[in-house]
Amino acid sequence: MILRLALLLAALALLPVALLAPVPSLSADRQTAGGKVYLDIHDPNVRKLPIALPAFFNTGTREGAPLGEEIAQVLREDLKFSGLFDVLNSEMYLEDPKKPALTREAIAFDAWRTIKADALVKGKYQAAGGQLETEARLFDVLHERMLTGKQYTGEAKDLRRMAHRFANEVLRVFTEEPGVFDTQIAFASGPAGQKDLYRMDYDGHNLRKMTAEGTINTLPSWAPDGESLLFTSYKWRNPDLYRLSLRDLKAREVSTRPGMNTGGVWSPKGDKIALTLSKDGDPEIYLMAPDGSGLQRLTQHRGIDVSPTWSPDGRRIAFVSDRTGGPQVYLMDASGGDVHRLTFQGNYNTSPAWSPRGDRIAFVSRVGGTFHIFLIAPDGNHLQQLTTAGNNEDPAWSPDGRFLAFSSSRDGRYQIYLMNANGANQKRVTSLRGDSRHPAWGPRPKG
Amino acid sequence: MKRFSYGWLAVLLVLPLLWGCAEEPVKPDAQPAPGTKELTDADKMREKGLEGERIAKVMEEPALKDIYFDYDKSDIRGDAKAVLRENAAWLKQNPKALIQIEGHCDERGTNEYNMALGDRRARATKDYLSRLGISGKRIATVSFGEEKPVCTQQSEACWAKNRRAHFVQVAK
Numbered sequence: 001m002i003l004r005l006a007l008l009l010a011a012l013a014l015l016p017v018a019l020l021a022p023v024p025s026l027s028a029d030r031q032t033a034g035g036k037v038y039l040d041i042h043d044p045n046v047r048k049l050p051i052a053l054p055a056f057f058n059t060g061t062r063e064g065a066p067l068g069e070e071i072a073q074v075l076r077e078d079l080k081f082s083g084l085f086d087v088l089n090s091e092m093y094l095e096d097p098k099k100p101a102l103t104r105e106a107i108a109f110d111a112w113r114t115i116k117a118d119a120l121v122k123g124k125y126q127a128a129g130g131q132l133e134t135e136a137r138l139f140d141v142l143h144e145r146m147l148t149g150k151q152y153t154g155e156a157k158d159l160r161r162m163a164h165r166f167a168n169e170v171l172r173v174f175t176e177e178p179g180v181f182d183t184q185i186a187f188a189s190g191p192a193g194q195k196d197l198y199r200m201d202y203d204g205h206n207l208r209k210m211t212a213e214g215t216i217n218t219l220p221s222w223a224p225d226g227e228s229l230l231f232t233s234y235k236w237r238n239p240d241l242y243r244l245s246l247r248d249l250k251a252r253e254v255s256t257r258p259g260m261n262t263g264g265v266w267s268p269k270g271d272k273i274a275l276t277l278s279k280d281g282d283p284e285i286y287l288m289a290p291d292g293s294g295l296q297r298l299t300q301h302r303g304i305d306v307s308p309t310w311s312p313d314g315r316r317i318a319f320v321s322d323r324t325g326g327p328q329v330y331l332m333d334a335s336g337g338d339v340h341r342l343t344f345q346g347n348y349n350t351s352p353a354w355s356p357r358g359d360r361i362a363f364v365s366r367v368g369g370t371f372h373i374f375l376i377a378p379d380g381n382h383l384q385q386l387t388t389a390g391n392n393e394d395p396a397w398s399p400d401g402r403f404l405a406f407s408s409s410r411d412g413r414y415q416i417y418l419m420n421a422n423g424a425n426q427k428r429v430t431s432l433r434g435d436s437r438h439p440a441w442g443p444r445p446k447g
Numbered sequence: 448m449k450r451f452s453y454g455w456l457a458v459l460l461v462l463p464l465l466w467g468c469a470e471e472p473v474k475p476d477a478q479p480a481p482g483t484k485e486l487t488d489a490d491k492m493r494e495k496g497l498e499g500e501r502i503a504k505v506m507e508e509p510a511l512k513d514i515y516f517d518y519d520k521s522d523i524r525g526d527a528k529a530v531l532r533e534n535a536a537w538l539k540q541n542p543k544a545l546i547q548i549e550g551h552c553d554e555r556g557t558n559e560y561n562m563a564l565g566d567r568r569a570r571a572t573k574d575y576l577s578r579l580g581i582s583g584k585r586i587a588t589v590s591f592g593e594e595k596p597v598c599t600q601q602s603e604a605c606w607a608k609n610r611r612a613h614f615v616q617v618a619k
Contacts, residue, residue: 193595216594219559237502237547237617238589239562258499260566260590263559276559278590281570283563304563320560326519327560350557364557371556393557437558 048086049174050116051079052141054093056123056134057100067125067159071134074163075121075170077203078181081427082171082402083420088117100124102137104146112141119147121170132156136166138173147173160205180400182445185429186210186229187407187416188218189436197231197244202398202405202418202441204429210249219438220244221265226443230254230264230273241275241292254292259283263307266290267314267334274298274308274317285319287334298336309354309361310334311378318342318352318361318378329363331378342380351394354378357401360421362386364393373406375421386423396439397421405429405439497545497587497617504618510537511546511614514572515607518553521567523575527612531572534614535579548572549613550590551597553606558592565590572612587617 053076056068072090079085095101095111102122112120123136137149148169152162164181171179183202188195195216200207211217216234223229229244233251241261242251255261259278266273273290276283285308287296299305304322311317315334320327326347332339343349348366355361360375360382371391375384386392390410397404402421407414411428414435419426430436511534514527523531538544550569552561569588577583598605 192599195594216591218594234589234591234594237505259588260562262562276563278563278566283566304560304567306559306563307557320557327557348556350560366556369555 049084049118050086050088051119051121051170052088052090052093052112052115052117053079053121054090054095054097056125056136057102058126059100059124060126060128067127067132068123071123071125071159071163072121074160075136075167078164078167078179079170081203081418081420081425082167082179083422083424084171084174085119088115102135104139104144107139107144109139109141109144117141119170119174121166123166127156130156132159132162134159134162136169138170160201164201177400178444180398180402180441180444183399184442185396185405185416185439186220186222186442187405187430187436187439188220188231189430189432190216190434192435195434195437197229198432198436199246199442200429202429204416207430210244210246211251219263220440221263222440222442223266224268224270224443226445229440230266232262232264241273243290254290255288260306265308265310267310268312269314274310276306276308285317285336298332298334299339300336307351309352311354312356312358316378318354320350320352329361329376342376342378344380345383349374353395353397353404355397355401355421356399360401362395362397362404364395373404384423386419387426392417394438396441398441399443403441405441407435407437407439497547497584500587500619502547502587502617502619505547506616506618508537508544508546508614508616510534511616513611513613516568516610516612518606518610519556519564521564521571523571528575531575532579535576535581538576538581538585545585545587545617547587547589547615547617548576549595549615550588551595551609551611551613552593553609554593554596554601555606556593558594562590562592565592568610568612 053072056071058068076087080087092115094114095108101107102124118141120139120141121136123134125134133153135151138147140147150166150169161182167181168179184199185202186197186199189198190196195218196212197210197217197220198207199210213235217231219232221230227246231242231244232239233242239260239262241255241264243254244251257277257279260276260283262276264273264275272287274287277286282302283304283306284297285299285305287298288294301323305319307320308317316331317334318329318331321330327350328341329343329349329352330339330341346365349363351364353362360377362373362375364371365374371393373386373392373395390408392406392408394407395404403418404421405416405418408417414437415428416430416436416439417426417428512530514530548569550565552565569590573586573588596609598608
């Protein structure tokens with residue numbers, strides 16, 4: 001029995017992040033929350049929930065680096081960026097920070113009510129020998145109840161990931177859908193004439209370069225399973241489509257037909273790739289199998305047809321065509337039928353990106369001399385401008401449809417920015433020397 | 448009998464040359480008789496047509512001048528036609544030269560749309576050279592969209608320089 005327990009503990013310790021959670025039932029959460037804290041991101045008048053996140057307590061025997069503040073800070077940034085919370089300034093906190101009050105009984109809820117916190121995250125950690133254990137709990141301050149609690153075990157380098165995972169959990173409690181704070185964003189960056197693919201945590205941390213061939217590698221797009229990226233490379237002086245495995249960072253050819261092989265995007269189910277080919281003399285949208293075979297032409301128009309994006313149900317495709325003059329966004333069904341124009345305002349509308357929620361399409365529109373991110377509903381209603389500063393391009397949705405990544409030149413060179421789907425909380429997450437373009441937001445990690 | 452066969456031989460030797468001239472004004476076929484020399488890579492490429500071949504070597508050729516385009520357009524402008532006539536003359540004088548036409552755009556606008564625009568510019572340039580008698584088999588095209596600007600300031604003067612078709616000599 002003791003042996004079995006030891007084996008179980010050993011197995012859990014091997015997992016990068018193991019969940020051993022004393023989680024209260026979801027139905028209890030809902031009753032406790034009482035409707036007050038259910039938050040709709042599309043409601044512009046949503047009341048932000050005041051939440052306090054003091055530094056996590058160090059319960060280890062050894063005095064290590066002060067990780068408690070670091071963990072809390074990751075959580076604060078995540079929840080602030082969600083647009084759903086008013087993260088209360090830690091200088092306001094009245095409860096004695098030295099007292100490790102982590103339980104419902106020990107917490108001085110009066111001290112949190114005084115500063116008008118409705119929710120409270122408390123946690124502790126223990127670091128030893130490169131290992132890190134954290135425990136985080138979310139409390140409803142008004143009702144003095146714990147809403148959820150999680151323990152994470154992993155390596156010291158998993159600190160940010162553990163905090164992101166608990167931020168996901170906080171969003172799940174309040175919105176019934178977990179956050180996407182443990183996702184990654186891929187993008188292309190480099191000086192003029194050269195681009196490489198990078199990936200990073202959604203918030204810009206853990207930046208890693210994935211290619212280094214001295215050519216132009218660009219237009220990344222994630223496979224639905226998150227294990228590879230499609231991208232376009234000029235390795236052979238032609239824009240060819242490759243697939244980069246994230247396991248070994250090896251690139252394999254997918255489509256190397258003469259002319260453009262660009263903008264490859266997987267269907268939501270992962271069974272097809274939509275892309276632009278100009279092999280027949282002008283750029284047209286095609287479908288093909290993930291290995292590049294079984295070509296099916298969808299558009300039949302002498303002129304430019306580019307930038308396909310799938311509806312989340314995989315039944316429709318939005319794309320860009322200049323069939324009426326300047327570029328405009330069009331919709332068609334996934335077999336090329338039922339084509340109709342979506343955008344009518346302005347004479348330059350490009351880069352459509354269909355929200356995973358299905359109800360909005362983000363795109364780029366030229367307004368005066370500058371480019372901005374807009375949203376529009378698939379029926380042509382609800383046109384909304386999201387950016388106002390500098391040039392803004394390449395919109396890409398987060399997998400939950402709450403956020404958009406995009407590139408902007410508002411601070412000089414193009415860098416990657418994030419914002420809420422309503423345009424709030426715009427922030428820069430890269431500071432590379434070259435232009436950084438074409439963010440692609442990865443799917444939720446498995447498990 | 449002897450005389451007769453010599454006559455036939457003369458006809459056989461001359462015919463392919465005439466044939467070559469008629470079909471392909473710029474065909475560089477001052478070559479040894481077939482079978483006496485292995486075809487070079489460049490020759491194989493010419494037989495198949497250059498489009499779609501993998502290009503390993505690129506050489507800048509100062510004699511081939513860039514042409515420029517209007518914003519969001521791929522029409523060959525009047526000033527560009529004069530340049531293309533000069534480029535065509537060079538290609539006729541250098542019949543073995545294989546080239547790739549790069550289509551470029553200025554930085555304004557969306558990358559993938561600009562790739563399409565650059566694709567169209569390169570093809571329009573190739574078509575014009577073909578009409579001037581240069582075999583399409585000697586010409587590959589590629590669009591770099593806005594990825595390879597020659598000028599990186601944000602001004603109309605700079606953008607105008609980037610909206611170009613550039614010519615390079617290539618080998619497989």
